[in-house]
Amino acid sequence: MLKYAMIGGGPGAFVGGVHRRALALNGQARLVAGCFSRDLEKSRVLGRELELDGDRVYATPEELARLEAGDVDFAVVVTSNEAHYPNVKACLLSGINVMCDKPFTHTSAQAEELVRLARERRLVLAVTYTYAGYxxxxxxxxxxxxxxxxxxxxxxxxxxxxxxxxxxxxxxxxxxxxxxxxxxxxxxxxxxxxxxxxxxxxxxxxxxxxxxxxxxxxxxxxxxxxxxxxxxxxxxxxxxxxxxxxxxxxxxxxxxxxxxxxxxxxxxxxxxxxxxxxxxxxxxxxxxxxxxxxxxxxxxxxxxxxxPAGHPEGWLLAFANIYKSFCDTIATGAAMDFPTGEDGLRGVRFMEACLQSSRQGTAWIDIP
Amino acid sequence: MLKYAMIGGGPGAFVGGVHRRALALNGQARLVAGCFSRDLEKSRVLGRELELDGDRVYATPEELARLEAGDVDFAVVVTSNEAHYPNVKACLLSGINVMCDKPFTHTSAQAEELVRLARERRLVLAVTYTYAGYxxxxxxxxxxxxxxxxxxxxxxxxxxxxxxxxxxxxxxxxxxxxxxxxxxxxxxxxxxxxxxxxxxxxxxxxxxxxxxxxxxxxxxxxxxxxxxxxxxxxxxxxxxxxxxxxxxxxxxxxxxxxxxxxxxxxxxxxxxxxxxxxxxxxxxxxxxxxxxxxxxxxxxxxxxxxxPAGHPEGWLLAFANIYKSFCDTIATGAAMDFPTGEDGLRGVRFMEACLQSSRQGTAWIDIP
Amino acid sequence: MLKYAMIGGGPGAFVGGVHRRALALNGQARLVAGCFSRDLEKSRVLGRELELDGDRVYATPEELARLEAGDVDFAVVVTSNEAHYPNVKACLLSGINVMCDKPFTHTSAQAEELVRLARERRLVLAVTYTYAGYxxxxxxxxxxxxxxxxxxxxxxxxxxxxxxxxxxxxxxxxxxxxxxxxxxxxxxxxxxxxxxxxxxxxxxxxxxxxxxxxxxxxxxxxxxxxxxxxxxxxxxxxxxxxxxxxxxxxxxxxxxxxxxxxxxxxxxxxxxxxxxxxxxxxxxxxxxxxxxxxxxxxxxxxxxxxxPAGHPEGWLLAFANIYKSFCDTIATGAAMDFPTGEDGLRGVRFMEACLQSSRQGTAWIDIP
Amino acid sequence: MLKYAMIGGGPGAFVGGVHRRALALNGQARLVAGCFSRDLEKSRVLGRELELDGDRVYATPEELARLEAGDVDFAVVVTSNEAHYPNVKACLLSGINVMCDKPFTHTSAQAEELVRLARERRLVLAVTYTYAGYxxxxxxxxxxxxxxxxxxxxxxxxxxxxxxxxxxxxxxxxxxxxxxxxxxxxxxxxxxxxxxxxxxxxxxxxxxxxxxxxxxxxxxxxxxxxxxxxxxxxxxxxxxxxxxxxxxxxxxxxxxxxxxxxxxxxxxxxxxxxxxxxxxxxxxxxxxxxxxxxxxxxxxxxxxxxxPAGHPEGWLLAFANIYKSFCDTIATGAAMDFPTGEDGLRGVRFMEACLQSSRQGTAWIDIP
Structure with missing residues (x-):
């Protein structure tokens, strides 16, 4: 079974629980470390609830990335949007594969950097465009x-x-x-x-x-x-x-x-x-x-x-499917069949083009 | 019961039959005259089938308009689009109220002229935007x-x-x-x-x-x-x-x-x-x-x-409702609650603006 | 065009208007006589509204049946249920084809008699099970x-x-x-x-x-x-x-x-x-x-x-379709493709069997 | 976190995996022991896959019940229908709470016995009527x-x-x-x-x-x-x-x-x-x-x-909800808000009454 760390997803953060449940559903990976909140005490409370080893709850994402490198198979970044970039970067620099919540980053420059880092280090970098999992x-x-x-x-x-x-x-x-x-x-x-x-x-x-x-x-x-x-x-x-x-x-x-x-x-x-x-x-x-x-x-x-047919699946299973494919790639080297950092970058460029077009009176903008 | 003439709607013309059935459903108006086709013989065949008086099937819309003025309460123009303008004009010039199929005319200049004619002569001029009848x-x-x-x-x-x-x-x-x-x-x-x-x-x-x-x-x-x-x-x-x-x-x-x-x-x-x-x-x-x-x-x-509820109505009854309101106005002077020539004119202007915008690369066009 | 008389369907009787509109929609038959109400004066008011000849509004169904025999192609019986039997019978005895509203009669004996009468006189006897018209x-x-x-x-x-x-x-x-x-x-x-x-x-x-x-x-x-x-x-x-x-x-x-x-x-x-x-x-x-x-x-x-597809038809057109088939049979001898008196009889027997079964504690009842 | 054992649910048995996933989703209980198949070797293969301790995979349900009594909080019985009765009984006799798949037992006598056993021993006995979990x-x-x-x-x-x-x-x-x-x-x-x-x-x-x-x-x-x-x-x-x-x-x-x-x-x-x-x-x-x-x-x-609304849940989450309530009762003594053995018994009696009625020609059968 794979081992993962979570950055973000503290008490009250809905989406963190979703990622954890999706991973539990699949039974392919076990949460072993976390930095769930900017407030270490809150992080620890959740860590205990999730039965984590106390030493593996961290004060900062950077600390987590540094100390867990080699011990976890991937990290899940589910902080608020503005923190995606530094947190993903910290993980990649430590050589940790990353699943990042969407939207990926604020700027395409940030996204390009992350994609480049992942490519250079041959790391798996994914973005949870959930609906692709249906x-x-x-x-x-x-x-x-x-x-x-x-x-x-x-x-x-x-x-x-x-x-x-x-x-x-x-x-x-x-x-x-x-x-x-x-x-x-x-x-x-x-x-x-x-x-x-x-x-x-x-x-x-x-x-x-x-x-x-x-x-x-x-x-x-x-x-x-x-x-x-x-x-x-x-x-x-x-x-x-x-x-x-x-x-x-x-x-x-x-x-x-x-x-x-x-x-x-x-x-x-x-x-x-x-x-x-x-x-x-x-x-x-x-x-x-x-x-x-x-x-x-x-x-x-x-x-x-x-x-079986007629026994409805739903959003959480779609979420789990994104992780299924992601974990398959990490565990067995299966071809990547999930939204990647490149997709996240394309999404940021799209947003930038939309903003530019709208500001210019619905002008046509070429996508490179 | 009102009396009406039909221009167009000859054999094989689907929409002419729809107008006649919608009017029959309402029971407010009776077809008494027609110029159903460019081919007088075809017109006569249909006239006999509809039990019209043989004298009241005409070779041209102009003839119909001239001879039926005063004898019919309104005319229905259901020819192909390019003939709407001359046919409606002929009726209005003879003082006959008109229901015209949509789209109204090819150019806004034509539509403006027809709207002006109707207004000057205090005639009722309507356009069958059917869906408003639901x-x-x-x-x-x-x-x-x-x-x-x-x-x-x-x-x-x-x-x-x-x-x-x-x-x-x-x-x-x-x-x-x-x-x-x-x-x-x-x-x-x-x-x-x-x-x-x-x-x-x-x-x-x-x-x-x-x-x-x-x-x-x-x-x-x-x-x-x-x-x-x-x-x-x-x-x-x-x-x-x-x-x-x-x-x-x-x-x-x-x-x-x-x-x-x-x-x-x-x-x-x-x-x-x-x-x-x-x-x-x-x-x-x-x-x-x-x-x-x-x-x-x-x-x-x-x-x-x-x-009653649950006994579905449908498109033909929506059509009939446009005529119900139109006939009410003609018969009793009820307020016009149906699509009018002005609406038809607005529609033609809309099409012209869309064409212009599209040709100019999706440029914004003001609607006067 | 066929000619028909209506029995029942007076002011306030919803279903009478439905039958008339369905027939008007088809354009195959014209209303020429009626006994719309037990109250002759009310009947006459409706007759004028429908532009009937004054002589052809009758005080009783029997009088209508007697005097219109030979002048109408069929009669429509749309009275309340208990009057179906005598009214249909009066028409059949005068040699008039009948469309009767459903449910057909109160007893299967009545229904059998009507079916027998129609068969003996080679008359068309139909019942408006509307939904078959869809x-x-x-x-x-x-x-x-x-x-x-x-x-x-x-x-x-x-x-x-x-x-x-x-x-x-x-x-x-x-x-x-x-x-x-x-x-x-x-x-x-x-x-x-x-x-x-x-x-x-x-x-x-x-x-x-x-x-x-x-x-x-x-x-x-x-x-x-x-x-x-x-x-x-x-x-x-x-x-x-x-x-x-x-x-x-x-x-x-x-x-x-x-x-x-x-x-x-x-x-x-x-x-x-x-x-x-x-x-x-x-x-x-x-x-x-x-x-x-x-x-x-x-x-x-x-x-x-x-x-055309996507232009919804509905209940009234289903109703009209029952009449279309009925009129085709009367006008051209086309095969009967509508609910007949036999169907009405079968329906009455069904009701009798249901009542019997229910009274006997949901006992199984054979249908002859 | 609670601990549970599973009886049945071996390789190829669809529903066993569903129970395990539902429990994993909730994160309230961990699988620690199993007798997944009549074939011990198959059981062991699955046990390894599920990362169970090797000693805790058993050859028979009885052995499991005997040796795990006191070590597990509940057992899940997901064998084929005819084995529900002996397996549930073995667990109850060893003092283990049970979740049993439906239908509960073959005969009402069996169901009554199980319900009685559970009541006498103050054990929680539940049946997975999944749809109640929605x-x-x-x-x-x-x-x-x-x-x-x-x-x-x-x-x-x-x-x-x-x-x-x-x-x-x-x-x-x-x-x-x-x-x-x-x-x-x-x-x-x-x-x-x-x-x-x-x-x-x-x-x-x-x-x-x-x-x-x-x-x-x-x-x-x-x-x-x-x-x-x-x-x-x-x-x-x-x-x-x-x-x-x-x-x-x-x-x-x-x-x-x-x-x-x-x-x-x-x-x-x-x-x-x-x-x-x-x-x-x-x-x-x-x-x-x-x-x-x-x-x-x-x-x-x-x-x-x-x-959140509009993010569809589905059958597996309904399943998990049955377990959520069941685990809450076991862990905290929360009121039982899930289908119980009594419900299972009622279901067996219902089937017996239906069979009797049908054999007697749809006779009415009183339910005690």
Whole structure:
């Protein structure tokens, strides 16, 4: 069994628990060390709760990285966004593989540096774009790759949420507060939080490469200076086109990531709130509902499907699947089939291009 | 009972039959005269089938307009798009009220002239934006007007179809052929066919006025020169924003007009393929499914709801509702609560602005 | 164009208007005579509104039947249930074809007599089991007939409504009052109103013949003596089995007729509140959503599909389809493809068997 | 952290892995001993894989029970059905708390004995009726308890699956083989496998007590002697009534457990394949979609909701929730809020009553 350390994820930090549960589910890795909080005492309390050896709870990420190098197989970085860069860097410099929460870093320069460090040291560096872990997202990717929709012509990907439809950041919501603080969020709000999931998912699933975009970022809620909504026109290397919409001010929506792909031989639709199903319509034929766990699943999807058809999996298992692939690579050298640092870098560049386009009146920006 | 004449809608013309059935459903008006086809003989055959007096089938729209003036209460113009302008004009000049199919005219100059003629002659001039006839679209409009979603901040309206995902115009599909012929379609394909429905519906339902747009029109199917897909960024008088997407090359979609409105107090969603239901989510509360025919319906919606809840109405009844309101105005002077020539003019201007924006690289265009 | 008379359907009688609108939609028959109400004056008012010749509004059904024999092609009987028998009989005795609302009669003896009369006089006698008119119900029937689900093994048909979940009959609801009056309703409440639709639909769609049943009729609402809910176990000639559930006290349901058929090669599901779609699952394959108006439609369904795919039809068009087939038979001698008097008789016998079984403690009753 | 042993769940036994993953997810208990297979060598291989101490893999359940008494907090019994009774008994006799897979035992005499043993020894004895673990099932229970639907009048609970629609037991399917072997399955097939879930769920959620039933068990697939389908009419202590339908021969269905409850003030509907949502319709009001993770959740549901709204949970988390409650009781003496041995006993009695009723021609059987 692999051994890992966690940086961040202290008491009250929701996402840390998610990473730990996802890893526990898989049974491939055991938590052995941590620096869960800036407050060492809090860290220790959680360490005891998690039955860690007392010596292996650290005051700083740097200390953890230094002393655990060689003793852990990887570190999980789940601090708030602004601390991703220094923490990941500390781990990489100590020769520790890293799984980093998304969005990756504030600037593409930071991301480039981390990617370079990982490459130089032959370390595994991954980013938790969770939705790629869903079996039906893998199914979609494989179906497109083998030509089930023909040549992709148009992609519509949207990700509306509604939980920032009120100015909750002014009334004590912790999650909202740091996200709407430009310093801590990197100059973007919802683009980093939900927009980057869209950015990652589309090329991952379709195989397309984004070449140009034109964006308008919106601040829909009065008094908010960062974006809580945005629309992005896209163009890809093959000539295919698309539109992205993301929002956290879409009142009444919950977590509505939806990906629709239209090719010359068929169309595909997947909705995150009903993740076990995929709607596939071969051109001029009835729509088909493909269900996770059935013989329709292609090998790459089936390998990540765990419970029988009709016994819903869900978000936590998707999360676990990202880790499954990550751990397989570390443990056995299996090919990397998870979002990498390069993907994280691409996501940061995307955000920078969107900001630039929006500031220039929805100008078209080329993606290098 | 009112009396009407029909121009166009000859044998094989699907939409003419729809107009006649919608009027028959209402029982408010009787067909008494027609010029159904450029071919008088074909016109006569249909006239006999419809039990018209033989004298009242005409060789040309102009003749019909001249001789029926005073004998009919209104004329229905359902010819192909390029003939709307001369036919409507002939009727108006003879003093006949007109219901014209959409899109209204090829150029805004034509539309302006027709609107001016109708106004000068105090004639009723209407355009069949069918979807406004659905009771739940009326419900949505009334709910927004009374503040159920608070101030509207963002609108997402999409209208994907898939029937032009293949180049059917090259293989003998009549509907596709004239639509893809620039001469007969006015320089736009899907923008006129489905995009204008979106354009009409959004301000109709929300009360917003479009002030700026930036559009990218796409020709997704190889060899096609006109648009079969498009994305339009929008801004409104109140500062609200939106995005429209229309397509006739969205493989696997059917007739997916969907309107979502997000306000600061709630959200609304309506989907044309399930027209009897409306999803309403007051902020921080569970979504509610409002069903046509129940006591939740507001008066303006209830007046156009005909069958009990759970006994689905549909597109033809929506069509009939446009005529119901139109006939009420003609028969009793009731306030005009249907799409008018002014709306048709606004639609043509919208198309012109989209074309201009798209040609200028998605430049922002002000709407006067 | 055919000519017809209407018996019943006076002011305030909802279903009379539905029959007239359905006939107007088709454009195959024109209303020329009526006895709309027991109150001649009320009848005359409606007659004028409908532009009938004053002489052709009658004081009694018998008078209408006598004087219109030879002048009308058929009569529509839409009175309350207890008057179906005498009115249909009067028409048949005068040699007039009849469309009768459902449920057909109070007793099987009455129904047998009417069926015998029609047969002897070679008259067309039909009953409006509306749901058979939906194109997708026809599609289901044709798919089963050609073997798409293999041999049918089990049928689950349910029809829950919720509008009698309160004792509305005690607070002035007219529809509820006569239905809950044993004299006027024939000893059954919801079994006649909704249960008979289930009874008709299952053999119509599957081709099965009911041979045995065991029923429990329930009065769920306090103070009600007639059934407002019921469950019926069924067995068919082929050995197939089934279960029916009907209710008008299913709080929160609307008009939820749902038919599911399970064969050894596939399954089918149709839901009346979404009537344009059919869910078909070939065994061990993904479910397919078959949409009305697409090339998947088999000939018998396509012939009754009127608007393009994605432009929802609905209940009124289903109603019109029953009349279309009925008028085709009268006008051209086309084969009867609509619910007949024999079907109505079978429905009355079914109700009698259900009552008997329920009174005998859910005993099994053979169907002759 | 608690310690547990597992009996059954060897290589290839799907459900053993599910229990282990559910427990790992919770992080409340650690596997320390096992007798995974009748073949000790297979057991040892799995033990090594799971990093168990070699001494703690046992040849027989009895040996495990004897030697681990005092060292483990509970045992998990996940053998095939016929071995539940001896294995649970061995554990209880050694003073070990037990979680047993369902269906509990073959006969009610066995179940009574186990329940008695547990009571005498004050041991915790639980049965994994998984579906009770879903947060929205808990929500439904709490809503009914506080009166949201008023007095419950009717319950419709169905559980169709399709995986036994072919005689897969004759072609080597292991799961199907032992289930269709009367010796190993206890004389019932689908009644034990899916019917008992229905039996458990209805009183658990509604608070009703079943007093009478009448059942017809069907063998729909040719050549099968045990039931693969069944319909059960029910009556409860309050006078409420219901119908259950279960099937494993419902071609085209997946895992369609659906519970609908109708009261005099509202209705509730929950569908296992979309477990995060609950449809609640207060009488005469629009339906509401209650989503897991929102403030609508009542305390007992919220305590078992783990991920934010719109991030789907699923079957494995429901499973984990059963264990969460079970472990809480063992660790802290928290009140038992999970399916117990008494529930298992009630389930066995239910099956016996269904068999008796069906053999006697759907006779009514009183439940003591």
């Amino acid at each position: 079996p039906m997202v893998r199914q979609m990717r494989e179906m497109i790759a083998r030509g089930d929709v023909g040549e992709v012509r148009f992609v519509n990907c949207e990700y509306p949420q509604g939980w920032l439809a009120e100015p909750v950041e002014t009334s004590g919501n912790v999650q909202a507060s740091w996200r709407t603080d430009p310093e801590r969020s990197g100059g973007v709000l919802s683009l980093g939080d939900v927009g980057t999931h869209v950015e990652y998912l589309v090329p991952h699933v379709t195989g397309l490469t984004l070449t140009r975009l034109a964006a308008r970022l919106d601040s829909l809620v009065e008094g908010r200076t960062l974006d809580d909504n945005g629309v992005i026109l896209t163009e890809y290397d093959t000539g295919a086109r698309g539109v992205y919409w993301y929002s956290q001010a879409a009142t009444g929506t919950v977590n509505g990531l939806r990906l629709r792909v239209f090719g010359d031989r068929g169309g595909l639709e997947w909705f995150q709130e009903d993740p076990d199903h995929l709607r596939y319509t071969p051109i001029n034929e009835p729509a088909r509902i493909i269900t996770r766990g059935t013989p329709e699943l292609l090998p790459g999807a089936m390998a990540y499907s765990h419970t | 009771p739940m679209v009326r419900q949505m409009r009334e709910m927004i007007a009374r503040g159920d979603v608070g101030e509207v901040r963002f609108v997402n309206c999409e209208y994907p179809q898939g029937w032009l995902a293949e180049p059917v115009e090259t293989s003998g599909n009549v509907q596709a052929s004239w639509r893809t012929d620039p001469e007969r379609s006015g320089g736009v394909l899907s923008l006129g066919d489905v995009g204008t429905h979106v354009e009409y519906l959004v301000p109709h339902v929300t009360g917003l006025t479009l002030t700026r747009l930036a559009a990218r029109l796409d020709s997704l199917v190889e060899g096609r020169t006109l648009d079969d897909n498009g994305v339009i960024l929008t801004e409104y008088d109140t500062g609200a924003r939106g995005v429209y997407w229309y397509s006739q090359a969205a493989t696997g979609t059917v007739n997916g007009l969907r309107l979502r409105v997000f306000g600061d107090r709630g959200g609304l969603e309506w989907f044309q393929e399930d027209p009897d239901h409306l999803r309403y989510t007051p902020i921080n509360e569970p979504a509610r499914i409002i069903t046509r025919g129940t006591p939740e319906l507001l008066p303006g919606a209830m007046a156009y709801s005909h069958t | 194109p997708m119900v026809r599609q289901m029937r044709e798919m089963i007939a050609r073997g798409d689900v293999g041999e049918v093994r089990f049928v689950n048909c349910e029809y829950p409504q919720g509008w009698l979940a309160e004792p509305v009959e005690t607070s002035g609801n007219v529809q509820a009052s006569w239905r809950t009056d044993p004299e006027r309703s024939g000893g059954v409440l919801s079994l006649g109103d909704v249960g008979t639709h289930v009874e008709y639909l299952v053999p119509h769609v599957t081709g099965l013949t009911l041979t045995r049943l065991a029923a429990r009729l329930d009065s769920l609402v306090e103070g009600r003596t007639l059934d407002d809910n019921g469950v019926i176990l069924t067995e068919y000639d082929t050995g197939a089995r089934g279960v029916y559930w009907y209710s008008q006290a299913a709080t929160g349901t609307v008009n939820g007729l749902r038919l599911r058929v399970f064969g050894d090669r596939g399954g089918l599901e149709w839901f009346q509140e979404d009537p344009d779609h059919l869910r078909y699952t070939p065994i061990n394959e993904p479910a397919r959503i078959i949409t009305r108006g697409t090339p998947e439609l088999l000939p018998g369904a396509m012939a009754y599909s009127h608007t | 947060p929205m099932v808990r929500q439904m229970r709490e809503m009914i308890a506080r009166g949201d639907v008023g007095e419950v009048r009717f319950v419709n609970c169905e559980y169709p699956q399709g995986w036994l629609a072919e005689p897969v037991e004759t072609s080597g399917n292991v799961q199907a083989s032992w289930r269709t072997d009367p010796e190993r399955s206890g004389g019932v097939l689908s009644l034990g496998d899916v019917g008992t879930h229905v039996e458990y769920l209805v009183p658990h959620v509604t608070g009703l007590t079943l007093t009478r039933l009448a059942a017809r068990l069907d063998s729909l697939v040719e050549g099968r002697t045990l039931d693969d389908n069944g319909v059960i009419l029910t009556e409860y202590d309050t006078g409420a009534r219901g119908v259950y339908w279960y099937s494993q021969a419902a071609t085209g269905t997946v895992n369609g457990l659906r519970l609908r409850v109708f009261g005099d003030r509202g209705g509730l509907e929950w569908f296992q394949e979309d477990p995060d949502h609950l449809r609640y319709t207060p009488i005469n009001e629009p339906a509401r979609i209650i989503t897991r993770g929102t403030p609508e959740l009542l305390p007992g549901a919220m305590a078992y909701s783990h991920t």
